[in-house]
Amino acid sequence: MIDTLYKTVMPDAVKKWELAGLVTDFPEDGGECFRFGELQIAVFNFTSRGEWYACQNVCPHKLQAALSRGMIGSAGEEPKVACPFHKKTFSLKTGQNLNGDEKPIAVYPVKVEEGKVYVGLPS
Amino acid sequence: MKHVIVVGNGMVGYKFCEKLRAKADSTKVKVTVIGEEVLPAYDRVHLSEYFETGEKEQLLMAPRDWYAENDIELITGTLVNHINREEKAVSTYDGKHFHYDMLVLATGSSAFVPPIPGVEKQGVFVYRTLEDLDAIMAYGKDCQNATVIGGGLLGLEAAKAVKDMGLTAHVVEMAPRLMPRQLDDRGAKMLSNTLEKMGLQFHLSKRSESIVGADAVTGLAFQDGEILHTDMVIISAGIKPRDELARQCGLPVGERGGVVVDGELKTADPNIFAIGEVALFEGMIYGLVAPGYEMAEIVAAQIAEVDYTPFEGADMSTKLKLVGTEVGSFGDALMESREGTSIVMEDQFKGIYKRINLSADGKRLLGGVLVGDTSRYNILHQMVLNEMPLPPHPEDLIAEAREGAPVGNGVADLPDGAQVCSCENVTKGALCHTIEKEELLTLDAIKSCTKAGTGCGGCVPMVTDLMKELHKKMGKEVRNVICEHFAYSRQELFSLVKVKGIRTYRELLAAYGKGNGCEVCKPAVASILASCWNELVAKQSTIQDTNDRFLANIQKGGSYSVVPRIPGGEITPDKLIVLGQVAKKYDLYLKITGGQRIDMFGAHVGDLPDIWEELINAGFESGHAYGKSLRTVKSCVGSTWCRYGLHDSVSFAIEVENRYKGLRAPHKLKGGVSGCIRECAEARGKDFGIIATEKGWNLYVAGNGGSKPQHAQLLAADISSEDCIKYLDRFLMFYIKTAEPLNRTSTWISKLEGGLDYVKDVVVNDCLGIGEELEQEMQQLINVYSCEWKEVVNNPELRKRFRHFANSDEKDPTIKFEPMREQKKPVNW
Numbered sequence: 001m002i003d004t005l006y007k008t009v010m011p012d013a014v015k016k017w018e019l020a021g022l023v024t025d026f027p028e029d030g031g032e033c034f035r036f037g038e039l040q041i042a043v044f045n046f047t048s049r050g051e052w053y054a055c056q057n058v059c060p061h062k063l064q065a066a067l068s069r070g071m072i073g074s075a076g077e078e079p080k081v082a083c084p085f086h087k088k089t090f091s092l093k094t095g096q097n098l099n100g101d102e103k104p105i106a107v108y109p110v111k112v113e114e115g116k117v118y119v120g121l122p123s
Numbered sequence: 124m125k126h127v128i129v130v131g132n133g134m135v136g137y138k139f140c141e142k143l144r145a146k147a148d149s150t151k152v153k154v155t156v157i158g159e160e161v162l163p164a165y166d167r168v169h170l171s172e173y174f175e176t177g178e179k180e181q182l183l184m185a186p187r188d189w190y191a192e193n194d195i196e197l198i199t200g201t202l203v204n205h206i207n208r209e210e211k212a213v214s215t216y217d218g219k220h221f222h223y224d225m226l227v228l229a230t231g232s233s234a235f236v237p238p239i240p241g242v243e244k245q246g247v248f249v250y251r252t253l254e255d256l257d258a259i260m261a262y263g264k265d266c267q268n269a270t271v272i273g274g275g276l277l278g279l280e281a282a283k284a285v286k287d288m289g290l291t292a293h294v295v296e297m298a299p300r301l302m303p304r305q306l307d308d309r310g311a312k313m314l315s316n317t318l319e320k321m322g323l324q325f326h327l328s329k330r331s332e333s334i335v336g337a338d339a340v341t342g343l344a345f346q347d348g349e350i351l352h353t354d355m356v357i358i359s360a361g362i363k364p365r366d367e368l369a370r371q372c373g374l375p376v377g378e379r380g381g382v383v384v385d386g387e388l389k390t391a392d393p394n395i396f397a398i399g400e401v402a403l404f405e406g407m408i409y410g411l412v413a414p415g416y417e418m419a420e421i422v423a424a425q426i427a428e429v430d431y432t433p434f435e436g437a438d439m440s441t442k443l444k445l446v447g448t449e450v451g452s453f454g455d456a457l458m459e460s461r462e463g464t465s466i467v468m469e470d471q472f473k474g475i476y477k478r479i480n481l482s483a484d485g486k487r488l489l490g491g492v493l494v495g496d497t498s499r500y501n502i503l504h505q506m507v508l509n510e511m512p513l514p515p516h517p518e519d520l521i522a523e524a525r526e527g528a529p530v531g532n533g534v535a536d537l538p539d540g541a542q543v544c545s546c547e548n549v550t551k552g553a554l555c556h557t558i559e560k561e562e563l564l565t566l567d568a569i570k571s572c573t574k575a576g577t578g579c580g581g582c583v584p585m586v587t588d589l590m591k592e593l594h595k596k597m598g599k600e601v602r603n604v605i606c607e608h609f610a611y612s613r614q615e616l617f618s619l620v621k622v623k624g625i626r627t628y629r630e631l632l633a634a635y636g637k638g639n640g641c642e643v644c645k646p647a648v649a650s651i652l653a654s655c656w657n658e659l660v661a662k663q664s665t666i667q668d669t670n671d672r673f674l675a676n677i678q679k680g681g682s683y684s685v686v687p688r689i690p691g692g693e694i695t696p697d698k699l700i701v702l703g704q705v706a707k708k709y710d711l712y713l714k715i716t717g718g719q720r721i722d723m724f725g726a727h728v729g730d731l732p733d734i735w736e737e738l739i740n741a742g743f744e745s746g747h748a749y750g751k752s753l754r755t756v757k758s759c760v761g762s763t764w765c766r767y768g769l770h771d772s773v774s775f776a777i778e779v780e781n782r783y784k785g786l787r788a789p790h791k792l793k794g795g796v797s798g799c800i801r802e803c804a805e806a807r808g809k810d811f812g813i814i815a816t817e818k819g820w821n822l823y824v825a826g827n828g829g830s831k832p833q834h835a836q837l838l839a840a841d842i843s844s845e846d847c848i849k850y851l852d853r854f855l856m857f858y859i860k861t862a863e864p865l866n867r868t869s870t871w872i873s874k875l876e877g878g879l880d881y882v883k884d885v886v887v888n889d890c891l892g893i894g895e896e897l898e899q900e901m902q903q904l905i906n907v908y909s910c911e912w913k914e915v916v917n918n919p920e921l922r923k924r925f926r927h928f929a930n931s932d933e934k935d936p937t938i939k940f941e942p943m944r945e946q947k948k949p950v951n952w
Contacts, residue, residue: 021929029639030665032929040928040937048629048639058937062952064681065927065937069669073641075607082642084669084677089642 005038006056006106007122008095014109014120020054023115031081033057033068034119041119042068043110044092046079052110053092054119059083060103067105125152127426128213128223130203130368132158134167135399135415136229137184140195142420146427149194155221156190157213159230160252161200163187168412171280173256174287182253206372208392225394225426228369228382229419232362232400232410237272241334246355250281259357263288266354270294270343272331273359274301279445281359282323292323293353295343299328305441305452309469310492313476317448317495320474326351362410364401377403386433388422396422409437412578413545420548438508438545440490442500442581448474451497454490454507455480463489468521470495477521479503481513488513488520501585502534505541534588543585546578551589558593566590603863606643609636613789614861617651626656628666646671647864650751653787654859657904659914660750660787661921670749673925674912675731680949681938683731684724685711686748687738688784691758691776691796692719701741709734712946717828718755718793720746725947727934732922735912744784744910751865752787756780756794759803762815768798769815775844776804779813782848783855785908789862789871792855793827807835810868811851816840820847824854825868825879833869836879839887849898853886856897 020034026045034041040057053072057065062085070081072092079092088102095104109120127143129136140154158164165182173182180186190197198215205214206226214220234249236242248259250271263269269285271278274296285292296303300311301318315325330346334356342352369382374390376382381403388396388404398418400410409415414437424431440453455461458480468477475495482489488506493499503520505511514520537543539552554575563569566587570576576583603612609632611619616631625631628648632640645666653660664672675683687702702721706713709730711723726734735745748754758776762768776796786792795806796813806812812823818841826835839850862871872879884890915921927935940947 025929027665027924033927035928035931035933040935043929046639048632064952065935066669066677066681069672069677071642071645071665071668072639073608073645074639075641076638079639080641087642 006058008104008106009108009120009122011109011120013122015123016121017111017118018121020110020117020119023112023117026117029072031068031070031072033065036119036121039121040065041108042070042081043117043119044068044072044081045117046072046092049074049079051079052112052117053079053081054108054110055081055090055092055095056106058105059085059088060097060105061086061088061100124150125224125426126222127152127154127225127227128221129154129156129227129229130213131229131231131365131399131401132156132160132164132197132199133229133231133399134164134184134412135231135419136227137164138416139227139229139398139419139423140190140193141185142423143426144193144195146423146429152426153196154194155196156198157201157203157215157221158197158199159202160254162253163190163197163199165253167251170250170253170256171284171287173253174260174284179253203368204371206368206395208372208395211394223394225396227422228390228395228397228401229399230365230368230401232364232408234358235361235363236358237331237360239331239333241336241340242358244334244336244340245338246336246340247334248355248357250277250284250357250359256284259284259355260288262355263290266290268293268353269355269357270351270353271357271359272343273361274298274325274327275304275359275361276302276441276443278359279318279443281357282318283445285357286322290355293326293351294323295326295329295331295345295351297328297330301325301327302450302452305456306450306492306494307457307478309467310450310476310478310494313469313471313474313494314445314448314450316471317474318445321447362400362408364403364408366401369397369401377406381408384434386435387425388418388434396425398422404434405436407436409439411437411439411441413437413548416546416578417548438504440504440507442497448495449493449497451493451500451504452491453493453500453504454488456490456492458489461489466518466521468518479517479521481517485517486513488517491521493521501582502537505537505543509538509541511536511538534585535592543589544573544575544578544582546582547574549573549575554586554589555593558590559597562597563590564594605647605864606641608632608638608640608644609648611635613647613651613864616648617655617860620648620651620655626652626658628652628663640666642668643864646751650787650789650864653752654904657785657787657907659909659911661911661915661924664924673728673731674745674749674915675726675728676749678724678949679952680940681935682725682949683728684722684748685726685731685734685738686716686720686722686746687743688746688780689720689755690780690784691756691773693758693773693777698741698743701738701743705734705737708737710947712948716748716755719757720748720755722748725940725949727927727938729926729932729934731925732916736916739910739913739916745912747785750787751790752785753780753783753792753794756783756796757804757806757809758796759798759801761796761798765798767801769817770798770820772796772798772804772813772815775813775820779848779851782905783851785911786855786859786904788855788859790865790867792868808832809835811835811854813847819843822847822850824882825872827867827869829867831869838879838883850886852901853894853897854882856901857882857885857893860897 028047031042031044042057044053057067070084072081080089082089089098090105095107111118164184202216203213204216212222234251268291270293271281272295274294282292282294332346333344335342342350344350364381366376366382382397384397384402399415421431442451462483465480479491480489537551541551543551557573576586646668649666712725714722716722756776756779758772761772793809794811795804795809797804797806798815808826812835814821821840822838823835824838939950
């Protein structure tokens with residue numbers, strides 16, 4: 001079910017920009033989880049890189065909804081998030097599992113305009 | 124260009140390809156492999172893992188792509204049924220013909236099926252290939268039990284597999300003991316005792332007469348008339364070399380099977396080699412993988428025309444992990460045909476039996492048997508192979524290591540010729556040479572460069588020890604850096620933070636790190652910052668592990684558990700009532716912990732501040748169960764109530780727990796105080812344990828439970844309460860300042876040069892002159908302690924962070940519970 005619910009959205013495939021919240025709602029170098037209908041999406045304020053990322057909140061390893069509470073960081077140049085349950089790490093750019101054979105996670109584009117954070121969804 | 128055809132794609136056939144390609148590429152030698160099984164070569168040694176994982180891919184020696192990448196033509200699912208030696212050609216059952224210049228028979232063996240009437244019945248299997256396993260699993264679904272015929276190495280593997288399938292396992296063995304070729308009577312008895320405790324059932328000295336049942340098996344009849352009722356029979360009574368091809372083309376074979384080969388592994392036809400379990404060398408079939416690999420090496424070298432040493436027979440030593448125990452047998456294990464003396468150590472309580480055989484003159488180790496504890500197998504095996512001199516007290520070789528006693532004869536004493544990795548035939552000399560020359564700094568690098576440790580993995584501990592020795596010698600002490608973002612050890616970072624007065628992760632990363640940090644360095648630095656300044660961890664919440672970020676323990680399903688501090692395990696009725704009321708109100712599952720506290724499970728993240736508000740109002744404080752910090756100080760009831768108690772252990776435990784509460788360390792810390800030597804608080808299983816004596820207290824340190832239980836060791840005896848606190852201050856602070864991340868006190872001490880003696884010197888004798896400094900640092904941390912939950916509860920900004928959705932007050936709808944014994948539990952993941 002997770003596979004059909006969460007699919008990576010490329011920037012040019014965005015049909016709708018959903019408002020997640022204000023920039024000030026986010027902890028620095030940390031994430032928050034947002035609910036868009038059925039979807040739980042983790043949005044990260046990667047302050048130290050000056051970047052924003054979004055991905056499914058569910059970790060494919062044990063299907064726990066907690067990636068937004070994971071620590072973010074980098075592996076080489078690649079920005080990543082570590083699931084708080086068993087420290088499976090995923091690229092925030094591609095969604096690939098960086099330290100194992102888990103399925104990739106879906107990632108979503110994020111844009112910030114006038115202090116507001118939006119997540120790009122396919123519909 | 125030569126064309127080599129390999130018949131058989133098993134472990135040895137594969138290894139031959141790998142070794143040949145390492146010596147000769149496709150411009151020199153063309154290689155075709157024809158295998159009978161559908162899958163490419165897989166690891167038969169670990170066949171029983173298939174029952175656990177159910178994944179065939181994991182067992183493959185190399186994926187199919189590997190053969191293509193190495194220009195090896197791989198034909199699977201095809202039986203070779205004819206060799207024409209005159210024309211140098213083989214043909215397959217489906218009528219294809221291949222010409223060869225050199226032919227390598229690596230056809231291996233099949234299971235030997237004894238001629239018992241009824242073996243054709245449904246429910247009779249052999250244990251040899253993945254297909255056999257599939258069939259066993261499919262049939263086993265409708266069975267209650269299964270009987271394995273054969274109590275040897277393979278039979279016990281099969282019995283383990285049966286047990287893993289959830290069936291009752293019976294093992295029938297003709298000989299009066301298990302593993303008759305590897306173990307002596309007492310060793311075998313110890314093994315069967317241990318395995319019986321695990322639920323296996325043995326029938327020794329039993330000859331099977333027939334398999335009974337109409338169409339399908341219903342039982343096994345023995346020659347003594349007894350019948351064992353069973354739903355399934357798995358035959359594992361030995362192997363039979365697959366020498367049909369050799370017989371067909373007229374090559375000499377042994378009386379009981381096997382293609383006769385010489386030291387060059389050549390058959391009577393100089394263009395045909397045989398390797399592995401099909402080869403008969405000096406009347407012997409080598410049914411182990413290491414000798415097979417050695418044969419593969421010798422043939423590969425001949426074909427590639429490089430130097431080699433002819434085969435001279437191999438050692439049949441073996442080590443095996445079974446259900447809940449382990450077995451090793453090395454060198455001349457039984458000493459049936461030689462004069463000599465044995466030393467035996469038997470511990471029926473722990474299920475350990477060890478025997479070593481010494482030469483008649485008492486100067487050399489000939490072999491031995493290890494049951495229950497094979498930790499010294501590698502080194503003992505090497506002593507035999509290299510004819511190393513015995514230590515002055517050979518009994519020490521099998522004695523239980525005494526606390527603090529150095530274990531002699533380590534890897535450093537091995538001669539260069541010692542074969543460290545028998546699967547890949549890597550000697551100590553070669554390994555050390557490569558490590559030094561290539562400057563290999565990690566185990567992974569060593570594995571990929573030398574192949575050592577990539578086979579059965581049994582030599583990895585030895586390779587690791589060697590690596591460490593060498594790194595020391597090379598002056599290349601591998602810097603124990605935290606991760607890719609900080610080129611410093613934890614101890615160095617600790618000093619930097621302290622000396623430079625750094626208060627935040629971001630400052631430290633900017634000044635001494637690179638990149639954006641990660642899940643390794645962030646919590647490690649968070650712990651250092653907390654140990655240095657003891658400031659509220661919630662202020663830098665995103666560098667904390669999730670438990671520290673939400674000041675609660677995340678549990679299966681995504682809910683959290685709450686553990687208030689109950690110092691020394693003492694609690695008033697009123698407070699106990701509050702816990703019950705809060706648990707009822709927020710629908711929490713209650714359990715008493717091992718540390719004499721009450722754990723409340725199943726809290727939604729959004730409820731945590733409300734729950735804590737109620738607990739704090741009732742006088743509770745954070746228990747720090749979520750932190751790498753002091754957990755509990757467990758106590759027995761002590762002299763106030765107990766008729767044996769010498770001192771008031773509860774009061775002292777409460778004093779100590781309150782002193783160190785909130786103290787963050789490289790790993791969790793637990794303590795215990797017992798009022799007398801009966802030790803009801805299990806204090807010696809803790810990082811620090813205090814036990815009352817007639818004259819005062821004994822202070823023990825560095826114990827733990829966990830995966831590697833350790834008894835705490837005596838740091839100081841018969842000391843006053845004041846001295847006990849003083850030494851504890853020093854000990855804990857010294858640990859906090861110098862240990863690596865996530866090392867408990869026992870691991871820390873075992874890595875410290877000088878071990879416990881050194882710690883004693885620092886803490887008790889103050890040999891570094893830092894005693895007072897350590898005490899002061901501890902006192903500062905204690906002075907600034909405050910309950911972090913109290914701060915969060917009273918801070919609306921911090922409270923706001925405890926929510927699942929940032930844009931909705933709803934709880935996470937994916938968290939689900941189900942009832943269990945009048946409480947709840949999370950649904951399975």
